[in-house]
Amino acid sequence: MGRTPCCDKANVKKGPWSPEEDAKLKDYIEKHGTGGNWITLPKRVGLTRCGKSCRLRWLNYLRPNIKHGEFSDSEDKIICTLFASIGSRWSIIASKLQGRTDNDVKNYWNTKLKKKFMFINHSMEMKSQQVTLLSILQSTTSTSQSLSFTNNKNNSYYHHSNGSFTSSFSNSSTSSSLLSGNSSTSAAQESFIGSSQKCGDAAFVEQNIGDVSYIYNEVEDSEKLMFSNGGSVNGFWEENPLDYGVISTTSTSSCNNFLFDE
DNA sequence: AAGGACTCCAACCGCTATTCC
DNA sequence: AGGAATAGCGGTTGGAGTCCT
Numbered sequence: 250m251g252r253t254p255c256c257d258k259a260n261v262k263k264g265p266w267s268p269e270e271d272a273k274l275k276d277y278i279e280k281h282g283t284g285g286n287w288i289t290l291p292k293r294v295g296l297t298r299c300g301k302s303c304r305l306r307w308l309n310y311l312r313p314n315i316k317h318g319e320f321s322d323s324e325d326k327i328i329c330t331l332f333a334s335i336g337s338r339w340s341i342i343a344s345k346l347q348g349r350t351d352n353d354v355k356n357y358w359n360t361k362l363k364k365k366f367m368f369i370n371h372s373m374e375m376k377s378q379q380v381t382l383l384s385i386l387q388s389t390t391s392t393s394q395s396l397s398f399t400n401n402k403n404n405s406y407y408h409h410s411n412g413s414f415t416s417s418f419s420n421s422s423t424s425s426s427l428l429s430g431n432s433s434t435s436a437a438q439e440s441f442i443g444s445s446q447k448c449g450d451a452a453f454v455e456q457n458i459g460d461v462s463y464i465y466n467e468v469e470d471s472e473k474l475m476f477s478n479g480g481s482v483n484g485f486w487e488e489n490p491l492d493y494g495v496i497s498t499t500s501t502s503s504c505n506n507f508l509f510d511e
Numbered sequence: 512a513a514g515g516a517c518t519c520c521a522a523c524c525g526c527t528a529t530t531c532c
Numbered sequence: 533a534g535g536a537a538t539a540g541c542g543g544t545t546g547g548a549g550t551c552c553t
Binding site: 266302305306310352353359361 | 519520
Binding site for chain 3: 515
């Protein structure tokens with residue numbers, strides 16, 4: 250048995266699209282639409298291509314508002330954080346990026362971002378010290394790893410020199426308790442946009458992507474992306490040459506790893 | 512200068528999900 | 533209800549361009 254092929258493979262053109270083919274397909278779809286049937290489209294257009302090939306060419310290259318070229322830092326962050334939370338669901342990830350296709354995002358991940366991710370995971374495996382973090386994750390712009398701070402007189406924060414940390418938080422007033430403290434950030438806090446939370450000296454911008462909430466604190470040119478799942482998590486903080494840190498969660502969230510830009 | 516190694520990305524392939532009859 | 537057709541998705545490949553020795 251087996252499926253019937255979607256087209257006559259022997260008589261179908263493969264390989265790179267010529268400008269003429271592109272023009273034909275683009276012109277036809279702009280005038281008539283796809284007609285809801287990609288399989289019969291090539292015949293209607295006058296192309297000897299497989300319908301799937303036409304669909305891919307249109308979606309990935311010819312349709313309007315496709316963005317080509319370099320990915321921005323913010324796009325990087327979205328891809329990394331979404332990949333960490335939902336995995337290789339490229340179509341979903343691409344839908345969060347204006348003008349990007351799933352193929353684009355996938356290629357970008359496979360050629361560039363994955364390397365960053367793998368580096369980070371390797372670094373994490375080298376770390377033997379993993380500590381419990383209760384509802385609070387801390388980061389700092391300092392590259393000295395001198396992260397100790399006191400954010401609230403009711404709470405204590407302990408930072409380990411290897412980059413991991415322990416924090417405790419006794420204020421139960423918020424379920425998404427995430428904060429960052431750095432005495433040098435007060436000036437920058439004034440420029441936060443969007444909804445912000447304040448706790449002690451810290452302020453945050455909250456953003457929701459799908460079911461996942463992300464909290465940013467923006468300090469000067471750097472932007473720290475953090476994650477709040479509203480429950481207990483285990484976390485690492487670490488430095489690496491790629492400017493990303495990793496937070497891994499093991500308890501109440503279904504998500505496993507989160508990246509933040511240092 | 513040459514050619515081997517590497518990178519990037521468009522396109523293909525095969526599978527699953529969805530729709531249609 | 534169930535099988536066929538189609539759409540959509542993610543993994544993989546091939547080749548062009550670039551880098552390195």
